[in-house]
Amino acid sequence: MMAITGWQAARDEALRRIRARDWPPGSRIPDEADLAAEWGVARATVNRALRDLADAGYLDRRRKGGTRVPVTPVRMATFAISIIRHDIEARGQVPGYRLLSDRIAPVPEALHAQLGAGAMRHVVALHTADGAPYCLEDRWLAPRIAEGIRFDTLSANEWLVGNVSFAEGTLAFHAIAADDALVRALACAPGAALLALDRETRDLAPITWVRLVYAPGYRMETGL
Amino acid sequence: MMAITGWQAARDEALRRIRARDWPPGSRIPDEADLAAEWGVARATVNRALRDLADAGYLDRRRKGGTRVPVTPVRMATFAISIIRHDIEARGQVPGYRLLSDRIAPVPEALHAQLGAGAMRHVVALHTADGAPYCLEDRWLAPRIAEGIRFDTLSANEWLVGNVSFAEGTLAFHAIAADDALVRALACAPGAALLALDRETRDLAPITWVRLVYAPGYRMETGL
DNA sequence: GAGTGGTCTAGACCACACG
DNA sequence: GTGTGGTCTAGACCACTCG
Known part of the structure; x- marks a missing residue:
């Protein structure tokens, strides 16, 4: 009888058994009632622990099964998507912002599938970190x-x-090569490989489509 | 009194109120006991619902607070990281695999921080989709x-x-420009912008470091 | 100190999937 | 049909943190 107290301890013990191959890949583990008895906790506690591991891809749970x-776990990598200025501050750098363009323009054909044809507001702005280009926001x-909001000092992102x-x-x-506009904005070499993040936001109708292109060398990192 | 049944319905109702600005950004929402009474469910059910929204970045919860x-929600984007072959199959394409190199070699200086100095097994392989280059695995x-495992037909990834x-x-x-080796392996233009995924895996000691470089145009997509 | 979320418990019923 | 996870309930105590 293990001494388990709390669902996190139960989760840790289960994860230990998985990693130690006490519960080998492909095998079935004891059911919740058995583990609850073995660990001296309520079944709901075991349920919380195993559900947590299943959410992380460490277990497969099926009623009756x-x-x-x-055998081949699917791990989930998660990235926090937030305000660009906060990302820069989190790196210990001083954020800056400059609006480059803000006008109504016809939606390019490549975006008709996402936004429909017609005219939309096109906002281009540069985010800087310690004065150096950090990311170009093309929205x-x-x-x-x-309507009526100006993005001179507050970024559309924010x-x-x-x-x-x-x-x-x-x-x-995805990755894109620097074209003339990106070369000017990010002060990089023509054709430089740049990390881009496309994000589409919709309610019932399209709200916004944005491409963030980061300065050369940028890495979007996370734990696993 | 709303008719709520089940924690998912409670979560949906809470999310509806957030989106409708019934609960505006920055505001404090009723505590669990009040919502439980209003919705006619147990407090544990409300807790499950609100905890789920907090995990997704829709709410901020603090004891006593x-x-x-x-005001500025942090959303999480998640990517499933699994077997490359399965990704290809999920796209409805026929996966292929070719081992390009497998030998002991000195670890390059750029990786000393991750792997330490010394010699390690260096495995390079190409994954294909419908016969076309899909992704280069440099491990x-x-x-x-x-030890003793050959990666001729089964990829190291798998x-x-x-x-x-x-x-x-x-x-x-991150993004990298195609060098000679990548041009040959992925059949792309020199200097082409390519999406790369670096992954480091360690136990107590380093286990493996791998860079997956995808063919031009590849997009790593997810919902939000 | 006291309010609020975090968690545990014991029991119960339900839903799904496998045989 | 039957076994297993999914969930709900009511009550309780705890832990954090705000005032």
């Missing part, structure tokens, strides 16, 4: 959103997070 | 791991996921 250690915004957040959307990382 | 709607592996997974590590996305 029991709980199994997956298309539905005109009904942020205004939207505070006012239109809580909406659905998609997100993608 | 109560639960608040954050350094501690010699004690996978062997490791099944045998050394469940370990800690870090992960980073």
